Amino acid sequence: MGTKAATLIIGGTAAQIADSVRGLVERGHLSPGETLPPVRALAEQLGVNRNTAVAAYRTLARSGVVVSQGRAGTRVAQRSRVPQEGFAAAGPLRDVGNGNPDPRWIPDLGPALATAAGRRPVLYGEPVIDPGLKAWAQQWIAPDVPTQTQDLHLTLTSGAVDAVERLLAQALLRDDTVALEDPCFLASIHLAQLGGYRAVPVPVDAEGMTVEGLRDALDQGVRAVVSTPRAQNPTGASLSARRAADLREVLAEHPYVLVVQDDYFSYLSRQPFHSIIGPDHQRWALVRSVSKFAGPDMCLAVMASDADTAARLEMRLRPGTTWVSHLLQRITHSVMSDPAALALIEQAGAHYAERNGSFADLLTARGLPTEAGDGMSLWVTLPVAAREVADRLTRRGWLVRTGDEFRLEQTDERSRHLRLTVHDLGEEDAAALANDLADAVHAAG
Known part of the structure; x- marks a missing residue:
């Protein structure tokens, strides 16, 4: 049944049991690799329904606190390094x-850097988006958002992952549910775990996020949906026009669910862009970053969103990083204005x-x-x-x-x-x- 520490688990609801286990792990009373009581034994120990214990373990698994190993039981997760994108410690491999x-195939940033560095310094209190970059960004993103250009609300973040993290943080509380593609981009998995969100998997096929998968996630009460319209990582799938239309129809019944489209591959994609955000959807964001074609060190993403989401993002940006470096903005604008x-x-x-x-x-x-x-x-x-x-x-x-x-x-x-x-x-x-x-x-x- 596990160690004596497992008998310290308390709670009468799934959320209380999950919080109890998390607290025991954080205080070191439950160690990495330690086996937790089987579901039936835990339910009897706490005097709760078996389904309550199942729900508690599921919450803990989705938060990365425990790992379910089937018949081998449920164990406290090891504090091992989670997979990251990019180069691994390959050694001679x-x-x-x-x-x-x-x-x-990444443009030379030297000339753009010299041009950007030669302009006057930017001071506190100035507009957070450089005028030149803003004009370019509006042309880049306006044709693909469900609003008029004059009503376009733009936000800059330090890359697409930063944008998605901020979007989820301003919309979700811990234990809220978010629909993520499965298989999923590694950074999205990490964001859900670190934010304490419950990720609901939506299967992906050759035409992108599946209709039945999204419908099932919405039926489970997800408060946000993260979708990759093109070059889904890791599968490479892109939304077809038919699939996007079907997804818009499903989402039309849930206009206040936040829909985030991460179009990270934009300029490099060989596929057309198809949006799952309908014209009447109330909470949405389209994110495009420059890292894949201007270089991973160019941590800049442009985000268009509805007015309410943009206002919430502005509030979240105030306590910390209030703007993306204007030097980086000017370099990006210079590169994206260069025909070569x-x-x-x-x-x-x-x-x-x-x-x-x-x-x-x-x-x-x-x-x-x-x-x-x-x-x-x-x-x-x-x-x-x-x-x-x-x-x-x-x-x-x-x-x-x-x-x-x-x-x-x-x-x-x-x-x-x-x-x-x-x-x-x-x-x-x-x-x-x-x-x-x-x-x-x-x-x-």
Whole structure:
């Protein structure tokens, strides 16, 4: 039944039980890896219904406090480092799971930096959005929002992840529910865990977030929905016009649920933008960042939102970071006004699409049918458990990411997907990886 510390759990509701367990963990009375009482035993111990204990454990699992291991029981989560986007500690391995852009296709920031640095300093109390950037941002984002340009409310944040974090924080309280795509962008998983939100998974297929999945999440009372309209990470799926229309119809019945569209791949995408935000929706935001095409160090995102959300964001920005550096704004505006830089960004988008498509063809020819979606990486479906294949690829010198990392809820069933970033591989290396992957699948099978 676990240790004596487990008998200290108290509470008569799911929320009280979850808070009790969280407190015991925070005070060190329950240690990482320690087994909690089975659901039935905990219900008897506290004199509550079994479903109440189940709900408490589910809340704790979604908050990252415990890990459900099926018949092996429920354990306090280990304080291990959670997966992050970007380069991993690969050592001598070739990292093909990092999701990074290729530096060769990022515009040179030198001229833009010299121009921006040569202008007068910005002082306290001045407008938080530089006039030049604001004019460009309005042209960039206005055609895709459900409002008139003159009514457009813009906010700048330090990247798309910062934007989503602030949006959720101004709309949700701890234990509120948020609908997230499943499989999910790693940063979104972290935001839900750190914010104490209960993430409701919405399955993703080739046309994006599914209609039935969203309807089910809304029926569960979610207060916010985060959707990726193009190049969904990790699957590469983009919303079709038909799917977006169907999702708008479902959301029309819930106009006060906050809908966040994270269009992070914008300029690089090979797919058209389709919005799930209808013209009468009351709480919404469209986020576009520059990091994928101007470079990850360019931490700037433009967000358009309804007036109420914009006002709430302004209040949240006041106590801390009140604006994004005007130097960064001016560099961004300079780059995005340079015809040569824009041409390079367009070539970059074509390059990523071509390399992903080429590698998908290599895998298909080797008996692993693969469709190249949009985005920096490929989502590869395997006939065997991905972890076994990943281990075998490690022995052949490759570091990959398995689909297990992108799941909202960990289960005993192992993922059969890999996310591969292959756009910077030459023809010889790409063929070698495809051969090694096919051999690893055959050996694992």
